[in-house]
Amino acid sequence: MKVMGKLLAATAMCSGTAAFAVDLEVSHWWTSGGEAAAVAKFAEALNERTEHNWVDGAIAGGGDTARPIMVSRIIGGDPMHAFQFNHGRQAEELIEAGLLLDLTDVAEAEGWFDIVNPPSLLEACTVDGRVYCAPVNIHSWQWMWLSDDAFEQAGIEVPSDWDGLVASAPALREAGIVPLAVGGQSWQQSGAFGVMAIALAGEEAWLAINRDKDVDVAGGEAYARVFEAFGNARDLAAGLNVSDWNQATNAVITGQAAAQIMGDWAQGEFAVAGQVAGEDYHCLPGLGVTGILDTGGDAFYFPVQDDPEVEAAQKELAALLLSPEVQVSFNSAKGSLPIRGDVDLGTVNDCTQKGLELLAAGQTLPSGNALLTPDTNQQVNDLMTEFWSDPSMTAAEAQERYVEIIANAD
């Protein structure tokens, strides 16, 4: 028996894969049609290319619902084997507390330091020189999606920037179309605000506030214009009662609404609905004003487990997530951009092409999640959603409170 065991262990080491099949429970919040199709690619790759099994732990309701569940499971001593978080500071304290698996050896073996582009993604995973997460995709918020069908009904041209949309709003209203679709959840409103800030106030002002916590800029002229425009958007969005982002996207797909400011994950929904970029819908990076993308997205973290076999399996999964084939199949399905510059997505549509070009040109920014703590983000979300649903609140009032939040941020 002993000899047998040693032989098995030797084979395992030689082939580089664990000989013992492990059920890996993976938690994520990818539940919309496009997202589910994408995550199935991960599951397929794990089930087919290794001996381990993917146990899907999807949590419906978006990140704000899923993250608390994941965190309480990890803190409570019942961790899953892998979980999805956004790039940034969300897992900071879990890493500091030693609850997450150090992936530095995997990163070195797989050469992550050379292939991950932009490098800021891997930096977001790194604490004190050790790597703790596997970035899987790049998502950026800076997109506006326009329904060709809606503009056709209203008898006008598809606009090419934000001002164009504002100008075409009366014609759209006349045709019974809601000019802008925004879901009722706070992160969507707050996200739209972020997009408008980068597009209308510019990269420098945005970085001054979010990175350097500059109160003067937050209370300044440029941001006053952003708040004005955001108040304007509030009026454009009146009349559509939806809650989830994909319901809002669906309103654009069906021509019920004309436009949506939403990250590139929305493209997955267009794809599932069989729509073609450039024919059925148009996309404007940076609202057609400032062509720059933030590099948010998702990364997988692996909670520390007692069992060395499980740990080996976790590391195998981490390496697999970044392998070229999986990167291509996953990102094509999800509508996101791959985190490695050396893979070819093959035939990509107009919108993804625009995104890839901006990425290659280095027109990128870190994401808000990477610069602000979850605490600050939550406060901003609360403010934006309050402003959004209370028409009696003025832009100046909102800006005043925004300045307070930035002043207290760390």
Add this chain to the structure above:
Amino acid sequence: MALVQNGARAESAATRAKPPIRLFRNLMPKIASIPMIFTALVVFVGGTIWTIVYSFTSSGLLPRLDWAGLQQYERLWETRRWIVSIQNLAIYGICSLVLTLLLGFVLAALLDRKIRFEDAFRTIFLYPFALSFIVTGLIWQWILNPEFGIQGIVRGLGWESFNFDPLYNADIVMYGLLIAGLWQGTGLIMCIMLAGLRGIDEDIWKATRIDGIPTWKTYVFVIIPMMRPVFVTSVVLIASGIVKLYDLVVAMTAGGPGIASEVPAKYVMNNMFGGQNMGQGFAASTMMLLSVVIILVPWAYLEFGGRKRG
């Protein structure tokens, strides 16, 4: 009853022999209740003290003992969302308490009039209580949805201008939640009230009938005062449901539109886990505890403490 008698007998036997040691009196029941006492001390009292202590720290995602003084409380009372949460809970609490008692009693009184199919009605009224708040919330979210629910149906019948969208109107969203809460909770209170009514001696009714007192007067001046313990039980049940209001909001509105239907328990949850700011969450939950203590302790003292002495 039997236990008490046995105890009394044992006690008198002990008095005759030698002076009793108080601690060892009724030893078996005391041993039996040790686990419960232990649980109460460690889980409830211990947990409460722990929470209060950490509410004075700047704990983030994980509890850490770095003192921040009253900073968390200052921030809490400057946060608009917290203020809105408290106002919402007050509206919901008062309405829910009054209406649940009123509806519960009226339904019970109607059922008590020896109507036909009483069993069937009782089951219908009690049935919603078997559903969790999450399911209740989902059902009512659909019913109150302006496109598929009541508004959609009435408009479909021809009244085009009919407007009923409480969940999407910040001014009345709390009343939308209240409808669902009442639908779920009234049945239980009705059952308790019905049991109370059944406990009233038939002779009382006969006596009032002979005196020629109208039925409604009998209820208000005779029956309700007699049902005082039943009302106390009901109030305790309803009140505990109000303070922990959370899942109904999550299922129906997620705090929206905007922050119009936020409640304190949700503020605690969002800050502790969503915002990764435990200190803030603990400060908020300490305030919740404090308000419960301020309201409940004097009342419980009068209600339960007084009777023991009298």
